[in-house]
Each structure stands twice: as C-alpha cells, then as structure tokens.
Amino acid sequence: MSRPSCWVALAAACCVVVLAGAGVSTPTVIEADTVGRKISIEGDDFMLDGQPFRIRSGEVHYFRTPAAYWPDRLRMVKAAGLNAVATYVEWMFHEGVERQYRWDGDRDLARFVSLAQQQGLLVLLRPGPYICAERDLGGLPYWLMGKYPDIKLRTLQPEFMSESTIWFNELFKQVKPLLYGNGGPIILVQVENEYGSYGSDHAYMNAMRALLHSHVGDHALLYTTDGFSRNFFTRGYADGALTTVDFGVTSSPVKNAFKDLREFRPVGPLMNSEFYPGWLTHWGEGFQRVATAPVVATLDDMLRTNASFNFYMFHGGTNFDFTAGANYGPTYQPDITSYDYDAPLTEAGDPTDKYYAIRSTIEKYYPQVRDIHLPLASSKAGYGSVPVVAKLQLLSSEGRTALGKKETVEGSSLPTFEQLRQWAGLVLYETTVHTDSGDVEDTRLLSIAKPRDRIYVYVNGVLKGILSRMHNILSIPLVVKNNTVLSLLVENQGRINFGDKLHDKKGILSPVLLANKVLNGTWEVTGFPLENVDVTGHDNPESTDRGPVLYEGAFTLPNNTQLLDTYVNPTGWGKGYIWINGHNLGRYWPREGPQVTLYVPGVWLQPPPAANRLQILELEAAAPGLDVTFVDTPILG
Ligand SMILES: *[C@@H]1O[C@H](CO)[C@@H](O)[C@H](O)[C@H]1NC(C)=O
Ligand SMILES: *[C@@H]1O[C@H](CO)[C@@H](O)[C@H](O)[C@H]1NC(C)=O
Ligand SMILES: *[C@@H]1O[C@H](CO)[C@@H](O)[C@H](O)[C@H]1NC(C)=O
Ligand SMILES: *[C@@H]1O[C@H](CO)[C@@H](O)[C@H](O)[C@H]1NC(C)=O
Numbered sequence: 001m002s003r004p005s006c007w008v009a010l011a012a013a014c015c016v017v018v019l020a021g022a023g024v025s026t027p028t029v030i031e032a033d034t035v036g037r038k039i040s041i042e043g044d045d046f047m048l049d050g051q052p053f054r055i056r057s058g059e060v061h062y063f064r065t066p067a068a069y070w071p072d073r074l075r076m077v078k079a080a081g082l083n084a085v086a087t088y089v090e091w092m093f094h095e096g097v098e099r100q101y102r103w104d105g106d107r108d109l110a111r112f113v114s115l116a117q118q119q120g121l122l123v124l125l126r127p128g129p130y131i132c133a134e135r136d137l138g139g140l141p142y143w144l145m146g147k148y149p150d151i152k153l154r155t156l157q158p159e160f161m162s163e164s165t166i167w168f169n170e171l172f173k174q175v176k177p178l179l180y181g182n183g184g185p186i187i188l189v190q191v192e193n194e195y196g197s198y199g200s201d202h203a204y205m206n207a208m209r210a211l212l213h214s215h216v217g218d219h220a221l222l223y224t225t226d227g228f229s230r231n232f233f234t235r236g237y238a239d240g241a242l243t244t245v246d247f248g249v250t251s252s253p254v255k256n257a258f259k260d261l262r263e264f265r266p267v268g269p270l271m272n273s274e275f276y277p278g279w280l281t282h283w284g285e286g287f288q289r290v291a292t293a294p295v296v297a298t299l300d301d302m303l304r305t306n307a308s309f310n311f312y313m314f315h316g317g318t319n320f321d322f323t324a325g326a327n328y329g330p331t332y333q334p335d336i337t338s339y340d341y342d343a344p345l346t347e348a349g350d351p352t353d354k355y356y357a358i359r360s361t362i363e364k365y366y367p368q369v370r371d372i373h374l375p376l377a378s379s380k381a382g383y384g385s386v387p388v389v390a391k392l393q394l395l396s397s398e399g400r401t402a403l404g405k406k407e408t409v410e411g412s413s414l415p416t417f418e419q420l421r422q423w424a425g426l427v428l429y430e431t432t433v434h435t436d437s438g439d440v441e442d443t444r445l446l447s448i449a450k451p452r453d454r455i456y457v458y459v460n461g462v463l464k465g466i467l468s469r470m471h472n473i474l475s476i477p478l479v480v481k482n483n484t485v486l487s488l489l490v491e492n493q494g495r496i497n498f499g500d501k502l503h504d505k506k507g508i509l510s511p512v513l514l515a516n517k518v519l520n521g522t523w524e525v526t527g528f529p530l531e532n533v534d535v536t537g538h539d540n541p542e543s544t545d546r547g548p549v550l551y552e553g554a555f556t557l558p559n560n561t562q563l564l565d566t567y568v569n570p571t572g573w574g575k576g577y578i579w580i581n582g583h584n585l586g587r588y589w590p591r592e593g594p595q596v597t598l599y600v601p602g603v604w605l606q607p608p609p610a611a612n613r614l615q616i617l618e619l620e621a622a623a624p625g626l627d628v629t630f631v632d633t634p635i636l637g
Contacts, residue, residue, distance in 0.1 A: 059311060457486075
C-alpha cells in the first residue's frame with residue numbers, strides 16, 4: 001500500500017442460492033432455525049451450511065446514516081448484486097458516557113443487522129474495539145483517556161483490556177442471537193483492526209481474539225484485516241482467526257496482491273476485506289476521487305479468480321455531530337464532515353455511475369442480479385434562502401450561563417477536555433496577565449507548543465489572532481499591559497484515528513508562554529460541550545465582533561411537499577456548526593474546503609405547517625447577508 005489505510009472492509013457471503021429469483025420487493029426472512037446453520041472454512045473456500053460460497057460485501061456504517069434510511073441503503077447493497085454488508089461497531093457511539101449504554105434509534109445495531117437479514121444479506125461485524133473508520137479516536141470512547149491518564153490503547157494494559165471486556169459483554173448481549181449459528185446473519189466477526197499498522201504484540205491480538213471467541217464461539221468465524229504486504233499481516237494476525245488483507249485498485253493482476261498472503265497461508269479463502277472504490281478526504285485538500293474503470297477492472301479480476309471481497313465504503317454517509325476523526329501526515333489533518341468517500345452510493349444513498357458499473361460487472365458472473373429491480377436516485381429539494389438573526393454571544397455572561405460549565409484552576413497545567421469529561425465542542429481558558437510594566441502597553445509573544453487544536457486568542461474580549469495545530473501557527477504577538485485579560489478559546493477539531501499519535505488529548509497540552517514566561521496564575525476554565533444548544537429564554541446578541549455567536553432562523557417547507565433530503569450551503573460564513581431541529585449536521589468550513597455544503601437528511605425536517613429550527617454557531621465571521629441557502633445538489637469540491 002502506498003499510504004496507510006485505516007478503513008477495513010469486509011467481505012460478503014455470496015450465495016447463489018440466496019440470490020436466485022430474489023427481488024428487492026420480497027425480502028427473504030431467514031428463520032431463526034439453527035439446525036444445520038454453519039459457517040466454516042474448507043480448503044480455499046468459505047462453506048455456508050456445507051456449500052462453498054464467496055463473500056461479495058459492501059460496507060455501510062449504521063452510525064453514519066439515520067436509522068430511517070437503513071432499509072433503503074441495505075436494499076441498494078442487495079440490488080448491486082452483493083450478498084453481504086459489513087459494518088464497524090463504534091464503542092463511543094454506544095457508551096459516550098461511562099456505563100450508560102445506548103441502543104435506541106440510530107444506535108439500534110441489532111435492528112440494523114436484522115434489517116440486513118430481512119434483505120437477504122449476510123453480515124460482517126467489525127467490533128474493534130478500535131475501529132479507525134475516520135472517527136474521533138478511532139471509535140474508542142474519549143473518556144478512557146480521562147479516567148486513565150496513562151492508558152495505553154490497543155495494548156494488553158489491564159485498564160484497556162478490562163474496559164474492552166466490559167464493553168464486549170454489553171455489545172454481545174445485543175448481537176449474540178444474531179450470529180449465524182444462532183439463526184442470525186452475522187457470519188464473520190473481525191478481531192481488532194489493521195493492528196499490523198500499529199503494533200506487533202501477538203499476545204495482545206491473541207487476547208482480543210480469545211475475548212471475542214468467548215462470545216462468538218463457533219457461531220461465526222473470526223478474522224483479521226491488515227494491509228496486503230507481509231510486514232502488515234505478520235504483525236496483525238491472530239492465532240485461530242482467518243487472515244485477510246485490504247487493497248484498492250491494482251494495476252497488476254489481483255493474484256499478485258494476494259501473493260504475500262498466499263505464501264504466509266498456503267491454504268484458505270482469499271479475501272480483500274477493504275476494497276477501496278473511493279477514498280477519504282481531509283479539510284484543506286482536494287476531494288479524493290477514484291475512477292470507475294480501474295475499480296471495475298479489479299472487481300472483475302476478483303470475481304473471476306473467486307476471491308471474496310468487501311467494498312470500503314459502499315455507502316459512506318456522514319460524520320454528523322463531532323464524530324469526524326483526523327489523521328497525522330506531515331501534520332495534523334482533520335477529516336471533513338462528509339463521508340461520501342466517492343463511494344458507489346453517494347452520501348445521500350443515491351446510486352452513481354460507479355454503482356451501475358459495479359452491478360453490471362457482478363451480473364457477468366451472477367446473471368440473477370438482472371432480476372433485481374434497478375434502483376434510481378431519490379429526489380432532492382432546494383428550499384431556498386433562510387435568514388437568521390444573532391441570538392446569543394457565546395462568551396457573554398449570558399452565553400456562558402446558557403451553554404457553559406465553569407471551574408477554576410491554579411498553575412501552569414490546564415485541564416484537558418478529557419479531564420473535564422468533555423467529548424468535543426469548545427473550552428475557554430482565561431487568566432489575568434501580570435506584567436512589570438504597569439499601565440504601559442507593550443508587545444509580547446504568546447506561544448503555545450501544543451494547541452489541540454485551534455485556539456482563538458482574545459485580549460480583553462477582542463479577537464487578536466488564531467493559533468492552529470493544523471497550520472502550525474504556534475505563536476502570535478499580543479499588545480498587553482498589567483491586568484490584561486487573556487482568553488483562549490480552544491476548538492477540538494477531532495481526535496486522531498490512525499497511527500502512533502492515537503492518544504490525542506484535547507485542550508492546551510503545554511504551558512502557555514507570554515514573552516517566554518509561563519502563565520501559572522489562576523485560570524478560569526469554561527467548557528462548552530455543545531451537546532444541546534437549546535437557548536430558549538436567553539437572548540444577548542450584542543457585540544457580535546467578540547467571539548462566537550449563535551444565530552437562529554426558522555423556515556417552513558412548502559405545502560404538499562415530501563420531506564426530501566437537502567443540503568445547506570454556508571458559503572460566505574467562516575467556520576462552525578449547524579443544527580437542524582436539534583440535530584448537529586457537523587462542522588462547516590467553506591473557506592478551507594473542499595467540502596462546502598452539509599447534508600440534511602429529509603427525515604430530520606418537519607412537515608408543514610410546522611416550523612424548522614436552524615441554528616448556526618459561527619466561530620469566526622458570519623456572512624454579511626445573514627442567511628444560508630438550502631440547495632438540491634451537494635458541493636464537496
Ligand atoms: C472459481 O470457482 C469455480 C467453481 O465455483 C471454478 O469452476 C473455477 O475454476 C474457479 N476459478 C478459479 C480461477 O479458481
Ligand atoms: C499589576 O497589577 C496588580 C494587581 O492590580 C498589582 O498588584 C501590581 O502592583 C501591578 N504591577 C505593576 C508593575 O503595576
Ligand atoms: C509561577 O512561576 C514563577 C516564575 O517561574 C514562580 O516564581 C512562581 O512561584 C510560580 N507560581 C506558581 C503558582 O506556580
Ligand atoms: C399551506 O396550508 C395551510 C393550511 O392548509 C394554509 O394556511 C397556508 O396558507 C398554505 N400556505 C401556502 C404557502 O400555500
């Protein structure tokens with residue numbers, strides 16, 4: 001692999017028998033009859049109930065698509081000629097607060113798996129516990145780093161293993177009945193995730209494998225996913241789990257990509273468990289695209305040579321809320337909100353030319369696919385321009401009361417987001433500067449070696465500049481005098497999800513220096529988690545040039561309209577977050593790009609005559625016209 005890859009894909013079980021004559025309109029419900037249900041390996045084949053079969057899978061993450069759309073997305077997977085769906089399980093999504101488990105609504109994993117089964121799809125489950133997936137901290141709960149400041153994620157360290165054990169106990173209460181041998185569709189369960197790109201401790205991988213095996217038994221197969229060259233999977237394999245590899249389009253025959261694996265494991269099914277038909281995108285780079293022709297050429301080669309595969313992603317969806325992660329290349333690289341991924345299905349779940357080309361290729365080998373109704377894109381709506389008004393200045397005393405939580409600390413070491421038990425949003429650190437120059441102003445350099453990640457710097461309430469980890473801006477000259485109030489508003493732009501900088505705590509991780517002197521007096525720390533931005537009853541729109549402002553507007557959809565998907569276009573705005581009816585659509589940053597519009601699922605809108613509530617927290621500068629436009633076409637760059 002030319003670059004580190006971190007998403008894993010799974011393969012789908014393909015069974016000619018399941019596909020025969022199956023139309024999307026009549027989903028096959030597999031009865032919970034466990035007699036003879038068995039997934040196993042014989043020679044180079046997966047065996048399903050004693051018959052050889054190959055996995056043709058597409059990855060769809062339930063946590064990136066509203067639950068109301070799951071049936072549609074799964075139907076699309078099936079109609080492409082695939083026989084399985086793969087999903088990661090995101091620990092943080094279910095245990096965002098320690099020991100408070102959530103399995104409702106968009107978090108109802110068991111429902112997602114059951115819907116796949118109703119669609120006649122098998123399931124590849126990828127529970128990690130680390131998943132990467134371009135999600136904050138690779139899907140691990142951020143609070144682990146608050147509870148155990150010295151935690152070593154993805155190791156045998158007792159703290160990490162015991163937390164993982166507790167989590168898997170909860171997870172398998174949900175999914176155990178859905179394992180294949182128990183009557184469900186889950187045929188494969190992945191152990192860890194591309195561990196060979198991270199470490200080489202076989203005792204850890206074997207412990208994770210044992211932990212999963214204690215839940216899975218022989219009711220499904222365990223497997224690992226790693227890069228396709230030897231140095232990855234020889235570090236990442238686990239005893240007793242099938243080794244699979246991941247790769248994107250290849251210019252040489254697929255056989256060559258499996259060559260190292262074949263030498264390592266002379267017998268066993270070959271599976272490309274993350275086949276990349278697209279790629280992820282970071283803020284500040286071009287939107288990543290993968291051309292269709294080489295995707296179908298590689299696909300054709302895998303089908304011809306009987307390899308199993310899983311498209312990663314088949315439908316990417318969206319990093320709603322503050323769930324997007326980051327990579328660390330030459331520098332910190334936060335991921336965009338959209339996870340469109342240039343996948344066969346768009347962010348909104350619509351088939352693309354790539355989708356149809358994939359289906360046509362699969363049809364050559366599985367002609368029954370032709371009997372499945374060809375799916376079309378759904379309609380989108382452009383609802384036009386919506387005006388907003390300033391509602392609340394975040395750093396005003398009213399704003400702090402409505403949305404903040406304050407504490408006071410002494411010294412040079414500032415509490416991190418993790419210590420404050422705050423997942424995301426903003427934290428404000430404030431101190432009064434004492435200088436020996438009394439009332440005489442002079443210029444002094446503010447420097448912070450480890451900003452995590454973007455720091456808005458205010459002097460006596462007025463914005464003076466921005467420090468940025470991403471852009472490597474670590475100092476700024478400030479004009480100060482004795483008793484100047486210095487306010488540092490820190491934005492968490494997403495925790496790193498891949499590689500050796502995984503333990504990515506947020507806040508200010510190094511002393512704050514002014515003219516090389518440590519500011520070690522009294523600090524007031526105010527957290528703004530922004531998990532709920534209902535500010536009804538608060539109103540303080542003044543001084544909009546002094547820090548973030550929450551803007552609000554309302555709009556009513558036209559009569560006789562369906563609740564169609566739309567996109568909000570914040571062109572002209574600076575940087576921030578947008579909520580529709582309380583749903584956080586994610587981060588916007590059109591000036592940085594490449595993503596401009598944010599996806600709005602129609603299911604989150606209210607039908608007329610109800611009003612829809614629009615909220616924008618703008619960190620930098622509102623658009624002069626104080627409006628945003630709802631358009632029917634995404635602009636991703
Ligand atoms: C693929 O499998 C089929 C039987 O399912 C077999 O006829 C064919 O020879 C296999 N092709 C390769 C390249 O192994
Ligand atoms: C700076 O301000 C503090 C608090 O008001 C005061 O105690 C101190 O004497 C002042 N220092 C100078 C040099 O003016
Ligand atoms: C702050 O730093 C100064 C200079 O290094 C030192 O004299 C002072 O004791 C420190 N104060 C605290 C509270 O640590
Ligand atoms: C929409 O329908 C409501 C209720 O029937 C009506 O009061 C309203 O005037 C209609 N709005 C438009 C724009 O036609």
